[in-house]
Amino acid sequence: DIQMTQSPSSLSASVGDRVTITCQASQNMTNHLNWYQQKQGQAPKVLIYDASNLEPGVPSRFSGSGSGTHFTFTISSLQPEDATTYYCQQSDSLPRTFGQGTKLEIK
Amino acid sequence: QVQLQESGPGLVKPSETLAVTCTVSGGSISGFYWSWIRQSPGKGLEWIGYIFNSGTTYYNASLRSRVTMSADTAKNQISLKLTSVTTADTAVYYCARGRWGGPIWGKGTTVTVSS
Numbered sequence: 319d320i321q322m323t324q325s326p327s328s329l330s331a332s333v334g335d336r337v338t339i340t341c342q343a344s345q346n347m348t349n350h351l352n353w354y355q356q357k358q359g360q361a362p363k364v365l366i367y368d369a370s371n372l373e374p375g376v377p378s379r380f381s382g383s384g385s386g387t388h389f390t391f392t393i394s395s396l397q398p399e400d401a402t403t404y405y406c407q408q409s410d411s412l413p414r415t416f417g418q419g420t421k422l423e424i425k
Numbered sequence: 426q427v428q429l430q431e432s433g434p435g436l437v438k439p440s441e442t443l444a445v446t447c448t449v450s451g452g453s454i455s456g457f458y459w460s461w462i463r464q465s466p467g468k469g470l471e472w473i474g475y476i477f478n479s480g481t482t483y484y485n486a487s488l489r490s491r492v493t494m495s496a497d498t499a500k501n502q503i504s505l506k507l508t509s510v511t512t513a514d515t516a517v518y519y520c521a522r523g524r525w526g527g528p529i530w531g532k533g534t535t536v537t538v539s540s
Binding site: 319350352354360361362363364367373405407409412413414415416418419 | 460469470471472474483485486487519521524525526527528530531532533
């Protein structure tokens with residue numbers, strides 16, 4: 319199985335800040351890396367698929383990049399509604415695996 | 426648009442079988458992969474497996490000996506059964522369209538394993 323190590327596990331930032339979350343894969347993979355946002359009591363919502371593709375309707379302040387074993391998720395200008403939990407997930411091989419999550423708070 | 430709705434028993438006793446159903450509206454289940462994912466406080470998000478066209482399945486090795494997925498095209502439903510449950514199977518169970526999750530998920534159903 320590909321293990322996904324996501325960091326940090328929690329993060330506090332101010333409105334307008336640039337925020338970055340990383341995911342490290344335990345082995346080389348293709349670009350099949352996805353990023354989800356999950357709000358309390360809701361299902362995860364995919365924001366980025368295949369490392370850098372923005373899901374339709376998702377604000378452009380969200381972006382993703384990376385390849386190989388190192389992937390990055392960025393919010394260019396943090397908004398109050400972005401305070402929630404984010405997960406990476408690899409869909410490169412079976413079984414699909416998720417990172418442990420990053421809880422993002424507003425200072 | 427396509428909507429998914431999970432339903433389940435709410436409470437299951439240890440050693441019994443958990444059965445959860447995903448009813449799909451606004452589109453057919455045929456021709457698509459359907460994944461099951463669960464989320465528990467202790468283990469985060471865990472991808473359980475997928476089913477395609479009733480005949481193709483893949484189960485996560487961590488649960489393979491206890492999991493069965495099936496599809497009922499007449500009812501447009503996908504089902505998940507998990508046998509010999511323990512408290513570690515307490516989770517929110519989600520269905521999603523696709524081989525990995527993707528943009529279409531149900532809201533999830535909470536299943537608690539307790540005597």
